[in-house]
Amino acid sequence: xxxxxxxxxxxxxxxxxxxxxxxxxxxxxxxxxxxxxxxxxxxxxxxxxxxxxxxxxxxxxxxxxxxxxxxxxxxxxxxxxxxxxxxxxxxxxxxxxxxxxxxxxxxxxxxxxxxxxxxxxxxxxxxxxxxxxxxxxxxxxxxxxxxxxxxxxxxxxxxxxxxxxxxxxxxxxxxxxxxxxxxxxxxxxxxxxxxxxxxxxxxxxxxxxxxxxxxxxxxxxxxxxxxxxxxxxxxxxxxxxxxxxxxxxxxxxxxxxxxxxxxxxxxxxxxxxxxxxxxxxxxxxxxxxxxxxxxxxxxxxxxxxxxxxxx
Amino acid sequence: xxxxxxxxxxxxxxxxxxxxxxxxxxxxxxxxxxxxxxxxxxxxxxxxxxxxxxxxxxxxxxxxxxxxxxxxxxxxxxxxxxxxxxxxxxxxxxxxxxxxxxxxxxxxxxxxxxxxxxxxxxxxxxxxxxxxxxxxxxxxxxxxxxxxxxxxxxxxxxxxxxxxxxxxxxxxxxxxxxxxxxxxxxxxxxxxxxxxxxxxxxxxxxxxxxxxxxxxxxxxxxxxxxxxxxxxxxxxxxxxxxxxxxxxxxxxxxxxxxxxxxxxxxxxxxxxxxxxxxxxxxxxxxxxxxxxxxxxxxxxxxxxxxxxxxxxxxxxxxxxxxxxxxxxxxxxxxxxxxxxxxxxxxxxxxxxxx
Numbered sequence: 001x002x003x004x005x006x007x008x009x010x011x012x013x014x015x016x017x018x019x020x021x022x023x024x025x026x027x028x029x030x031x032x033x034x035x036x037x038x039x040x041x042x043x044x045x046x047x048x049x050x051x052x053x054x055x056x057x058x059x060x061x062x063x064x065x066x067x068x069x070x071x072x073x074x075x076x077x078x079x080x081x082x083x084x085x086x087x088x089x090x091x092x093x094x095x096x097x098x099x100x101x102x103x104x105x106x107x108x109x110x111x112x113x114x115x116x117x118x119x120x121x122x123x124x125x126x127x128x129x130x131x132x133x134x135x136x137x138x139x140x141x142x143x144x145x146x147x148x149x150x151x152x153x154x155x156x157x158x159x160x161x162x163x164x165x166x167x168x169x170x171x172x173x174x175x176x177x178x179x180x181x182x183x184x185x186x187x188x189x190x191x192x193x194x195x196x197x198x199x200x201x202x203x204x205x206x207x208x209x210x211x212x213x214x215x216x217x218x219x220x221x222x223x224x225x226x227x228x229x230x231x232x233x234x235x236x237x238x239x240x241x242x243x244x245x246x247x248x249x250x251x252x253x254x255x256x257x258x259x260x261x262x263x264x265x266x267x268x269x270x271x272x273x274x275x276x277x278x279x280x281x282x283x284x285x286x287x288x289x290x291x292x293x294x295x296x297x298x299x300x301x302x303x304x305x306x307x308x309x310x311x
Numbered sequence: 312x313x314x315x316x317x318x319x320x321x322x323x324x325x326x327x328x329x330x331x332x333x334x335x336x337x338x339x340x341x342x343x344x345x346x347x348x349x350x351x352x353x354x355x356x357x358x359x360x361x362x363x364x365x366x367x368x369x370x371x372x373x374x375x376x377x378x379x380x381x382x383x384x385x386x387x388x389x390x391x392x393x394x395x396x397x398x399x400x401x402x403x404x405x406x407x408x409x410x411x412x413x414x415x416x417x418x419x420x421x422x423x424x425x426x427x428x429x430x431x432x433x434x435x436x437x438x439x440x441x442x443x444x445x446x447x448x449x450x451x452x453x454x455x456x457x458x459x460x461x462x463x464x465x466x467x468x469x470x471x472x473x474x475x476x477x478x479x480x481x482x483x484x485x486x487x488x489x490x491x492x493x494x495x496x497x498x499x500x501x502x503x504x505x506x507x508x509x510x511x512x513x514x515x516x517x518x519x520x521x522x523x524x525x526x527x528x529x530x531x532x533x534x535x536x537x538x539x540x541x542x543x544x545x546x547x548x549x550x551x552x553x554x555x556x557x558x559x560x561x562x563x564x565x566x567x568x569x570x571x572x573x574x575x576x577x578x579x580x581x582x583x584x585x586x587x588x589x590x591x592x593x594x595x596x597x598x599x600x601x602x603x604x605x606x607x608x609x610x611x612x613x614x615x616x617x618x619x620x621x622x623x624x625x626x627x628x629x630x631x632x633x634x635x636x637x638x639x640x641x642x643x644x645x646x647x648x649x650x651x652x653x654x655x656x657x658x659x660x661x662x663x664x665x
Contacts, residue, residue, distance in 0.1 A: 042461065086648065090652060090655055091655070092652060092655060093651060095400055097651060099402065099647070100644055100647035100648040100651060102644075104644025104647075105644070107638075107640025107642075107643065107644050108348070108641050110637040111637035111638055112352075113635075114635030114637060115352040231466065231468075234465040234466055235466070237462050238459075238462045275477040275480060277474070277477035278473075278477060281474070288458075288466055291452075291458050291462060295459070296456060
């Protein structure tokens with residue numbers, strides 16, 4: 001147990017925290033855009049899984065990691081448009097539409113993977129991303145290895161937090177976005193195109209979610225496995241509430257969750273008597289407990305779940 | 312972005328023939344869409360669907376296997392439908408099924424000195440109870456603290472599946488085979504077979520009783536009225552003096568319990584021990600079944616049989632034509648979305664604008 005006290009342990013833990021937080025940051029920011037516009041995107045889990053598949057299969061055939069990220073993002077974009085079509089244009093129930101997309105997208109990812117790869121005893125691997133050391137900065141003691149020796153996608157995720165904050169709070173689009181999520185009738189009355197705004201929000205949400213899926217197969221692991229996303233999409237849904245729909249708080253929430261995740265993984269190696277599955281349940285348990293505490297004060301966008309029909 | 316030249320007009324009540332026809336059309340459309348994904352991997356959809364239906368209802372053996380699959384699907388379908396009537400978004404039938412399976416195994420491997428009838432009643436009771444508790448937690452949190460039920464029920468699926476994994480890789484690991492599976496449960500807890508030379512078991516009767524129970528509960532009882540009122544308009548329900556908190560909590564108990572029974576059936580009727588893969592997603596299929604069945608007991612019955620055909624038949628299709636069995640999941644997702652879109656036509660009719 002003495003290794004708990006060493007600097008190396010803590011640096012390793014914190015670096016892993018930032019790493020594990022990456023897909024959550026991207027997906028939760030995406031969900032923030034969706035929900036700010038009034039759409040609960042329960043397709044998120046399936047979009048993440050499909051993104052991880054699309055990224056993997058692209059790299060498997062082309063060897064180009066960035067092309068993989070692009071296709072993962074694109075797949076998310078398309079599912080985002082599809083979700084928008086269902087809940088904005090058709091005005092269908094958001095819960096069921098989202099779950100339908102998750103069932104469909106996960107099924108399709110598994111189906112295509114099997115059709116293309118088959119079921120070999122050893123799943124094929126790709127050469128995944130290496131970490132990207134930021135020159136000079138990565139040599140800073142303690143902080144360097146934690147923040148500046150990460151995957152490129154992690155830097156992208158961190159930058160996206162601040163881009164999202166800027167877009168949501170400082171741009172005209174952000175103003176429209178918040179307006180259609182709070183009071184679409186009023187937004188419409190002052191000339192905001194409610195449908196268009198919600199479509200764009202779902203395109204952003206889908207793209208970020210698809211990209212977050214790529215992190216699993218192209219960075220964290222180097223293969224596609226069937227339970228690779230393991231409910232991270234649902235955690236993102238909870239994190240949005242935790243973050244009160246504010247991008248910077250999304251960052252803190254994702255880091256907190258990433259911390260629990262990586263702590264669990266590390267504890268597996270130390271304590272002997274507790275089965276490792278108990279540690280695996282920690283993130284989910286933690287999420288539920290957090291939800292209990294914040295549920296009462298959560299200020300959901302007023303128009304969430306409500307389809308808008310222009311009379 | 313908008314529907315040019317067309318207008319949605321609210322309908323009063325859709326005619327009965329229309330209500331019956333909608334799911335049939337939804338099924339047809341979803342099969343056509345699914346055919347695209349078969350063409351995508353260069354398989355002939357006609358041959359594929361032939362094998363699918365032949366593999367599920369073409370022979371006596373296939374038909375019986377289909378009934379084995381229908382058993383848990385009927386139960387999870389009923390579980391989800393009852394919950395959705397009250398707008399308790401129980402996406403946790405999968406975890407509740409595992410909870411029921413876990414409890415049945417726990418009692419089953421104790422080898423209690425009980426006569427068979429009593430033992431069977433006991434596993435059913437504890438399985439129902441375990442599923443009910445696993446669903447009561449998110450139900451209570453929703454009713455009392457307004458905690459989002461979609462997220463909690465979903466996350467609890469993962470927790471329960473890890474608990475089962477911990478048991479199977481730890482204290483319950485079979486000491487003889489060393490596989491992550493429990494030992495065989497007491498023979499006195501085995502569900503009796505319904506048909507000779509098949510795996511069709513008593514669980515099917517339990518499942519059909521659950522469908523009837525749902526019909527009477529939702530349509531014929533005071534609680535059913537309260538559940539429907541809570542689902543339709545909780546504020547108005549409160550105004551009528553209905554205790555919506557109590558309604559949600561009762562619904563969560565019943566819904567989770569019924570899902571738990573699906574797990575009991577798989578352990579005591581099919582496998583006779585607990586394995587990690589006890590459910591290939593029956594809980595999630597329950598959502599699709601509940602929606603395709605329009606949250607109506609008879610509809611759920613037909614939808615469960617339909618998906619039992621798809622899931623059983625997909626295996627045959629997979630063996631005969633080397634099509635990944637996950638096509639069954641694709642069909643389920645497509646059917647759910649198509650059915651949802653069809654339901655739009657219940658509320659509205661499309662009129663060309665003049």
